Amino acid sequence: MATTSIEKEDAIHPGKPVVVDRYNLGARVNHWITAISLILLALSGLAFFHPSLFFLTGLFGGGQEARAFHPWIGVLLFFSFAGLFIRFWRANLPERSDREWLAHANDVIAGNEEKLPEAGRYNPIQKFNFWAMSLLIIALIVTGLAIWDQYFYEWTTIPQKRVAVLLHSLAAVALICIWIVHVYAVIWARGTLRAMTRGSVTGGWAWRHHRRWLKELAERHRFKGPAAPAE
């Protein structure tokens, strides 16, 4: 049984129901900064992506403002996501069991989790999302800098900029798709959102979705006081 899927802050609060700490305050703040940045980036970026969405620049005060804010938000996103990455990259390393998990894709979609191998802190789809986001954000920041003419015009040639802007839009589309999956998954798997709001999940949620993680925590006696409140 691998041990890497446990984070420092993870802990079980015995009680009824069992509550499991999943994300501490730092992780949650970090996540939400990232999330808000991403949403703002998507809104401003989509405004440039297609004329029918140009009205979205109004959210930022106008086209000039949207154009000016977008790359700075991108920089924020990059560093913010880097924080998440440093926190969670270990827990997202692929494992042998992931393959077996994925082999039951039908059961994943159908929600027949009982038929799946027990997942660790993250299941393979989450891991995929994590790595895809990481790679796409790197791609976006690199291509974004290449087309950030205000400061980096001289750094690239125009043909490079053209490729960059194409890749940037493709990467953004991909990222948005992944984001949609991510958001959907949170909504679909009820009880998930509180992990990023209150920082904890119920034992049942952990049992259902990340049983191996829960077992491991229990195994290692990562218990904290009785029924812990949110904080």
Place this chain on the structure above:
Amino acid sequence: MTNSWTDIRNTDLVVIMGGNAAEAHPCGFKWVTEAKANRGAKLIVVDPRYTRSASVSDFYAPIRQGTDIAFLLGLINYCIQNDKIQWDYVKAFTNASYVVKEGFAYNDGLFTGYDEGKRDYDRSTWEYEIGPDGFAVVDESLQNPRCVWNLLKAHVATYTPEMVERICGTPKDKFLKVAEMISECSSPTKTMTSMYALGWTQHSKGSQNIRAMAMLQLLLGNIGVRGGGMNALRGHSNIQGLTDIGLMSNLIPGYLNIPVEREADFATYMSSRTFKPLRPNQTSYWQNYKKFFVSFQKVMWGDAATPQNDFAYQFLPKLDVPAYDVLRYFEMMHQGKVNGYFCQGFNPLLAFPNRQKITESLSRLKWLVTMDPLETETSRFWENHGEYNDVNPASIQTEVIQLPATCFAEDEGALVNSGRWLQWHWAGGSPPGEAKHDTWIMAQIHRRLRALYEKEGGAFPDPILNLTWNYRDPDEPSPEELAKEMNGYAVETLYDPADPTKVVTEKGKQVVNFSVLRDDGTTACACWIYSGCFNEAGNNMARRDNTDPDDTGAYPNWSFSWPLNRRILYNRASADLQGNPWDPSRKLIAWDGTKWSGYDVPDIAPNAKPDMVGPFIMNQEGVSRLFARGLMREGPFPVHYEPFEAPIANVVAPKIRGNPVARIFQSDVAQFATSEEFPYAATSYRLTEHFHYWTKHNRVNASLQPEFFVEISEQLAAEKGIAHGSWVRVWSKRGQVKAKAVVTKRIKPLICDGKPVHVVGIPLHWGFMGRARKGWGPNSLTPFVGDANIETPEYKAFLVNIEPTTAPATV
């Protein structure tokens, strides 16, 4: 210019040599491109650099600076050898057939009469043989060995294509191609125009450069015809006007002369100015000299100029030297012999050679007055600008008074262009601050000086106290009033000499033109050649009717062209001895059996018979001069002399350094370098993005060409380890400059007398005032020597050395 800018459209071949019209006169150069586009004209450029003119040429030939005479005499030799001469023209309209006095000779680079001690000639043998009838002897068969034709033929025989290559560095095949193209214009129906500028004048033998081309043009029959001529592209907007009005040491307006000491009285002065015709029936228009002179004196001193006092002849100064030209005067200043100096719109600190000497000279003045619309380096010569003007203000005791003048946009009056058009312009803007018109400033200086003389008396106040000053507002004479003085007016009512009852001009009225001027004091006229510009018909300079019958390019009703609104000088020469145009498609004027008429004002009496009166009416002979008589100081024919600083010795006269009659001051001789010390041949020039030292004050032009640079060949750059765009130091025996290096294919080493010669090009637009980056001008490097006839400094050919360096300290 003998012709006008708009006439260039009529040409078949444009030769740009000694100039760079595309860069220095772009809008005039338009007419070259028009001739090319519409007539299939060709353009030849001969220049040490492949210029922007060359970039649109049909043929480019390189030449070493300062060797134009060899090239041009080579062309003359080619035309003679290949019988490419417009014979009818040459025989009828030049002095080819005139027989020269016994005793005249040319040997080893010198003509007869040279005095090495005086650096001057006794020119008495440089004359025609005068027959018993008092007229010059001619041999129309051209057989006489002493006739001009045969002397010329012998004189130019040295300048073979091989010799041209040896002196000029122009490859023989390129020279021959140029010669072939040019010689085609000996046909009466093919015309070549010569466009030159300071590339020919700024040499110690500049006048002879121009003469050499003029001779070639005469041999080809290209003077006085449409699309032909000798076209001096003058540098400044009114340099022609200031020359015409004679703002020079030795001139009176209209090319009259200030007396010299030996002309103690008026009679003596006039005795050498009778201008008797040298051939029968000739006009010799200068016979009217006295009319023009007396009318000038009348306009100056009015009632104080009377027949009894020889029209105030003694009010004029008399010269003890040929001229107090600027080189002489700065030499005097340097010697501490000058106390005060005025610079009116002139920037000598950057315009005169050997800047170190200029700075020292200005520092020895007691006072300096500058009048300019802009900050000039001259008015701040005492101010320290680090390396760019390394002086100590505390040690300079010159008082400097800087007066703000208006610029063109705030000023009204006429400017004379290269084509002699007097174009009136109007003011459209208000002057900044307290800036004043030059006319106001000059009037104030006069009025205050006059008041002091009235009050205190003093040295010979008469010419000041009697100066005509009857202007409506004595504090600021109006441009119209001044223009009317130049046109001239009747002091007394003028009657027709042929019919004394007939009034020609009422007293006080403007004269119609100079034909009515008198030598008895009844007319006043400031500048006879301008007469007609502002007569009773009004201000003819303000005319703006641009109709041009038959598209000849004459535009006869646009402004006024001196003399008499004539657009092409010597236009009588456009027709043959019967008065028919040499080229019917380019008719200018023609003889209809009783009179001359056509598109231009005939440059001859309208009833002068074509087979009798020669076209060159200002010459006593009535013909043009291939042989200049004694009018040029170096000799009646041009000779190739090297610049004072030359990379090789004179091939045709190895013992002679420089021009043997150019004036040199003893203090400057030590500062002439040899090619051993300073191996590279430098030349200076303008760039199209700038106008002299003015436009560096202008944000737009400063951005178009921001920083001082020098141009060198890739070969020299490699030899010296100079990188493209890096800093170099260029120094001569007189000073140094630092500049960016433009390494270019457009300058290539030339092989002269077997030796490679590297050219260093130094443009002239930077100083330490204004908007552009600080820099230097080539005058930090150039030698203090001028042309033998007119003292134009030798800016175009001198020696320098060059090496990589670091950027100047920023100030």
Place this chain on the structure above:
Amino acid sequence: MNMELSRRGFLKAAGVGVAGTTLGAFGFSELEAAQAAAVRPFKLTNTMETRNTCPYCSVACGIIMYSKGDLRKGETAEIVHIEGDADHPTNRGTLCPKGAALKDFVKAETRLKYPMIRKPGSDRFERVSWDQALDRIARLLKDDRDANFIATNQAGVPVNRWTTVGFLAASATTNETAWLTYKVVRSTGIVAFDNQARV
């Protein structure tokens, strides 16, 4: 005064009629009421035109200066634009890079505005009034002329010259300025009189 010219007649006169035709072909003869234009408003509208000549080289291109304010009505006039005069036979509206930027010569930051004097040994100019400057000049001239005027040479011939003060005239002043300068300078006996023609 300078606009009573034939300039609108130039198209006919100089055979550039095609230009007129060309313009017609753009549809400019239609003068229907237009919607708000997207293009920049034409900046010369309601300016004053004055004919002048480029002060640089001797091609002497015709120029038209556009100003706010009319000098002829005694108003202060500010030049806002300068362009080639299309009616001029030589330049036909064209201008070189210097001429095209003439406005910035007129408005250069280094235009002089006030008389200044730099005292001997000083490192700066000081502003003075015109009267102070001109009286000073007249005094300097008078004193030097009286001290150094040469009335006769050794042979007793009147020569009436003054060699210790020189006058260097310009190259771009008008004929009228040149002539007045000539009068004033010549009347004093100054012989060191020269101009830019020599260089």
Place this chain on the structure above:
Amino acid sequence: MEPSPHTATSNPPVSAATSNLTERDLVRRSASTVPPPARQLEPVAKLIDVSKCIGCKACQSACVEWNDTNPAVETNTGIYENPHDLTPDMFTLMRFTEWDNPQTGNLEWLIRKDGCMHCEDPGCLKACPAPGAIVQYSNGIVDFIHENCIGCGYCIKGCPFNIPRISKVDHTAYKCTLCSDRVAVGQGPACAKACPTHAISFGTKEDMKKLASSRIEDLKSRGYENAGLYDPPGVGGTHVMYVLHHNDQPEIYSGLPKDPKVSPVVNAWKGMTKYIGFAAMGLAAAAGVLHSALTGPNRVTREDEEKAEDLVKEKA
């Protein structure tokens, strides 16, 4: 005498003139659609005859003065180009190339006036995301409307000629407008009027093509057998055309593209990518909705909680 036709040479009007270029005359408007124009203006063109150009930079000077720009005073870097490149304050630039003609052995100094080509199929307009920031009039002029520009620089990527530049001052894109304000009142562009040698002419495109053919004939007679007109079809032709002495190798003129077209990358970006992008995002969202509908939410059950409690009890 004048070759005809050429630049409209009459002096500009000073009395109020009606602008002839209105929104009604737009044929394209960036990031928007326009109704078909009520009238078709005659297509115009600027013809730059490189063989007549003397590189004097009068066009640059006139352009600065007319457009009230403020180019910087830079340095000399060993070349004649100044400013060193097009800038938001320099819409046109003389580019100089010293070229040794291998056939003749002669040096040729090729001087090309660079600036907006006013493509019939403008890449900048195609790339522009801001509605109405770039417009094209039915006479062919492609103009930037600064009020609508957001300064994103997409036009730079869209342009096959590397022309637009973004101002660091107002963060909008600048380029030659073909002096649309002048053309609108019947004047030619400032550069064409100033050009001393009439190397720049302006008129109807048809007339300019005729003028070009007479120039090409002249050049051929002078030995430039490859002289020709540069009116690249890859961008639908341009409303700024060149007469080149060596039309077979336009790239020797400071890199004038031989067969310019809007980059396929740009076409992919502004074309397929949009559809694919919307499709992908839509699919992702739709998949979610569908999945949700089919499977319903994935809820934690009471049983799961108990299991967890059991586990905790067991291990605690």
